[in-house]
Amino acid sequence: MELELGAIQLKFAELVWENEPIPSGELVKLCETRFMWKKSTTYTVIKTLCEKGLIQNNNGIVSSIISREQFYSAKSEKFVDDTFQGSLPAFIAAFTTNKKLTTKDIDEIQKMIEQAKEEK
Numbered sequence: 001m002e003l004e005l006g007a008i009q010l011k012f013a014e015l016v017w018e019n020e021p022i023p024s025g026e027l028v029k030l031c032e033t034r035f036m037w038k039k040s041t042t043y044t045v046i047k048t049l050c051e052k053g054l055i056q057n058n059n060g061i062v063s064s065i066i067s068r069e070q071f072y073s074a075k076s077e078k079f080v081d082d083t084f085q086g087s088l089p090a091f092i093a094a095f096t097t098n099k100k101l102t103t104k105d106i107d108e109i110q111k112m113i114e115q116a117k118e119e120k
Helices: 007-019 024-035 039-051 068-084 088-098 103-119
Strands: 055-058 061-064
Touching: 007 024, 007 039, 007 061, 007 068, 024 039, 024 061, 039 055, 068 088
Parallel strands: none
Antiparallel strands: 055 061
């Protein structure tokens, strides 16, 4: 699956995730209303995202191959791998340099760490 999507492709993927499974004709109508697209534009984007492995079009029913959560999780993991050599502590250190964590943020991170320790 290809994780790099343009802004329009990402908006389209979000539309699919919100409405799936959805008949392609209904998706055309949604895209016409929301994006002012012609039918051919919608089918071009469907084809492109099918080729990228994000969605599928089976007998005129469009649905995702991976969920929104899986997509963003993989995208985040790739970012940490590419930018911080896969080091989550390095990412967190960089992230918190200019953005202070709230008590709620710290509690949630601590809970995630404790859950990870329990799973080992």
